[in-house]
Amino acid sequence: MELLGLSLLLVSFFVGFGLLIGILFGFFGMGGSFLVTPALLVMGYPSRVAVGSGLAFVFGTSVIGALRHRDHGHVDYKLAVIMTVAMTLGIEVGKRVVDALHATGNADFVISVAYVGLLATVGLFTLRDARATGASSTSVDLSERVQALEIPPMVTLRGDVRVSASLIFGIGLVVGVLSGLLGVGGGFLLMPAMMYGLGVPAAIAVGTDILQITISGAFGAFVYARDGFVAIPVVATLLTGSALGARIGAGASNLVDEDDIKGYFATMLLAGSVAVAAKRVGAVYDIAALNTVSIALIFGATVVVSGAIVLAAVCQLRDDSTGFWCRLAAT
Amino acid sequence: MIDTLSLPPTAKAIGLIGAVLLEAIVLHVSYGAITSALGPNVKRALGGE
Numbered sequence: 217m218e219l220l221g222l223s224l225l226l227v228s229f230f231v232g233f234g235l236l237i238g239i240l241f242g243f244f245g246m247g248g249s250f251l252v253t254p255a256l257l258v259m260g261y262p263s264r265v266a267v268g269s270g271l272a273f274v275f276g277t278s279v280i281g282a283l284r285h286r287d288h289g290h291v292d293y294k295l296a297v298i299m300t301v302a303m304t305l306g307i308e309v310g311k312r313v314v315d316a317l318h319a320t321g322n323a324d325f326v327i328s329v330a331y332v333g334l335l336a337t338v339g340l341f342t343l344r345d346a347r348a349t350g351a352s353s354t355s356v357d358l359s360e361r362v363q364a365l366e367i368p369p370m371v372t373l374r375g376d377v378r379v380s381a382s383l384i385f386g387i388g389l390v391v392g393v394l395s396g397l398l399g400v401g402g403g404f405l406l407m408p409a410m411m412y413g414l415g416v417p418a419a420i421a422v423g424t425d426i427l428q429i430t431i432s433g434a435f436g437a438f439v440y441a442r443d444g445f446v447a448i449p450v451v452a453t454l455l456t457g458s459a460l461g462a463r464i465g466a467g468a469s470n471l472v473d474e475d476d477i478k479g480y481f482a483t484m485l486l487a488g489s490v491a492v493a494a495k496r497v498g499a500v501y502d503i504a505a506l507n508t509v510s511i512a513l514i515f516g517a518t519v520v521v522s523g524a525i526v527l528a529a530v531c532q533l534r535d536d537s538t539g540f541w542c543r544l545a546a547t
Numbered sequence: 548m549i550d551t552l553s554l555p556p557t558a559k560a561i562g563l564i565g566a567v568l569l570e571a572i573v574l575h576v577s578y579g580a581i582t583s584a585l586g587p588n589v590k591r592a593l594g595g596e
Contacts, residue, residue, distance in 0.1 A: 272567055279567075279572070280574065280575045283575050434564055437564060437567070439560075441559065441563045441564065442560040446563060452570060455567070455570055459574035460574075467586075
């Protein structure tokens, strides 16, 4: 039996995988494209279909996230507009860099190294932040120093944060270049940049980030859809699961302290970094086992981290902090 | 019924973005209704009450 041209097994897989990604997205406000695109590639979809379908899925999921955050007043439109303009320009520059690298035959190598380096850096930064007791003094120092830079024009953001619009534009431009270079939404780069670099409150950073991803995801999906590189049944089934998962993740974020789960998120980023590195090394030296390691890391990290979020939320509901599983979830 | 095969690529792409947007809104609204109806009971059940 088939549904939307997919076997029932595949439909169940995509709905289930979408559910797990939705939980991560609802909780952290990021974690879409850097999981979906590699998963589709691993399943044998052509690279352009994997990227196009990944972008269309990220667009659909972020629409749902943006609707929820708008309802809660967690969107700073000034920040979103500046970031969107800067990132659109940056993405264009990033694409040109990719074209130039393709011409020299170094694109795959440079993109893989940049991906591994960025995931590892952000992962280690988040891990250090998670292990620090209380508020990270380093990040507070950094955002205070950034806010003290009087480069006109200055703007006041939600949460009474006064910062240079030129600096926001510069950060958006750099993230946009990396986003265009790596073919990702940029959430895992924008979030730390807004929170640790600009000092924007976490809730506003998540809401604004999701609105920005909605716009860039729509643009990216449109570009790929024009050339017929979006697998509609895959996007529709993933979205069915992620819409429910996003609600579960958002509900869990009201119960669980994000700091309790940050270590898991950092581990997921580091696992992603190792997965991409393993795949690259496996391809260069023709070692099939490394490709299997890469698949296991991507799917394993998704299952473990989304499971930890749900478990931590259930423990909070039960007011249980001593049981084996609850102690494990808070590790 | 509209013959989508004869549409230009840009129109097809806009249609696809519109379809994804529509599905997202329908899922947001319908899951919202289900969450409102069943959420408190599920929370109570998970909380061990």
